[in-house]
Amino acid sequence: MTERSLSRGPARRALGGAALLAAAIALIAAGRPDRGAPSAASPPAAERSSCWVLVDMDSFFCGSCLEHLLAFSRAVPARIQEDRVRGILILGAPGSPEAAGRRGQIVRAKWQGFSRANDIRFPAAVDADGAFAGPLKAGFGVLVFDARSAAVRGYPWPVPRGGIEEILRILVD
């Protein structure tokens, strides 16, 4: 990835280079998350813009901390959430493999209930190997793969209105 691809914007925090690079690699390697087969008109997965929402599961113990996430989901239309947005559930201290496995089950159950109760439409997966812990620690809440400019953009919480509009433009282009 070139330096040019890590673009900056007014709504974005200065990028934590290594952290964002790691996330970008994971994001692009993962491609478009599957939910049914793509239509014939869909471009290849790696050419579609997509958005990853980093969910710090420890923030679930802080009611106010969830507000940013809820505001973001309210601002993004359901169709876009389902098609282009994926959540990454990030665990705190990993502990033993057994404890991490149990914690993964717990956070999945919490996410399912939380997203159902709050009409969040994007699915989420557990960051089992801590791949997104770096970007989270660097302050990013949302990562967007902009297929048009081949860039990954990072946004800290709370994502301001202008940032959300920018993300929506990227995702629908």
Next chain:
Amino acid sequence: MTLRRTIAFVLPVLVAFPAPRAGAAPPGGVKIEEVLAVGGLGDAALLQWTGVSVDAAGNIYVLDALDFSLKKFGADGRLVKKAGRKGQGPGEFTAPRLLAGSGSRLYATDQNVFGIYEFDSDLRYLRTIPCPGLVFALRALPDGTLALAVVGLPASAKLLRMDGQGRLLSEFPLAEATDAGLLMDSAGFDLDRQGQIYIAYLFRDRVEKRAPDGRILWGRSCLGEKKAATTNVQNLVLPKETCFKDVAVDGRGHVLVLGGKLSKHPSRDVYVLDGDGTPVATFVLPEPSHCLYVDGRNFLYVRADEGLTLKKYRILYD
């Protein structure tokens, strides 16, 4: 960050944050025996419960922070009813936190609201009782009055007694030292049948017994005089770790104090004192909890699975 937002943010996080699990519980003079699990991994009944209250019939009422609700479970643990949703209207929550019950009334708090929501036992919202600060501990008493610990603005911690209309009946400060920083005097409390008050400070290694008028009857350390670390944020002294998380008095008059981060098994050690403050035993919860609740029949309720489960235990004294 405003002072009010700082208080509302820091206090619940420090108290509710899950501590890492430690080893198996060693036996002591007090044991607990699980009798019921409400919710759980395979059951979406609970997501992250915060406050709990149990009525005389054994019905369990729970606030849930992730679906912004108040839930009623039967004595068998089955969900009976759910009320509330996210919002700022009557009966709605932005961050449900504490729950207390007496008779057919339930009293709930929202960490973003300086007030107490009153519900009936069918979970119908009745009204909001105003109060002069952020409530960080709440008890509903059999005579229809409320006892609550609040941090007001400016930040002085007090224990208040109010009637059901929100009229102040009495108050006394929790602060012991005038130089204590913001939140440092936050405390959980419970009352015995004589109305005497047991206080466990969240960020100080001190448990106290007070007379109903606030006089200190005794005070003691349970952690070997440990001091909680603090930090400075915008010239505010804020605690970084908890000494204690909650306190409850059981039917025998024993005082159960839940240790915080500074205890040997964080959020799992329960120090048992008698009414005079003499240590009786220590037992260890199987999983970290953010609170302790003892119902009228001497059952203990604590958190498991990071709030997906509520566990009910029988307390067994050797």
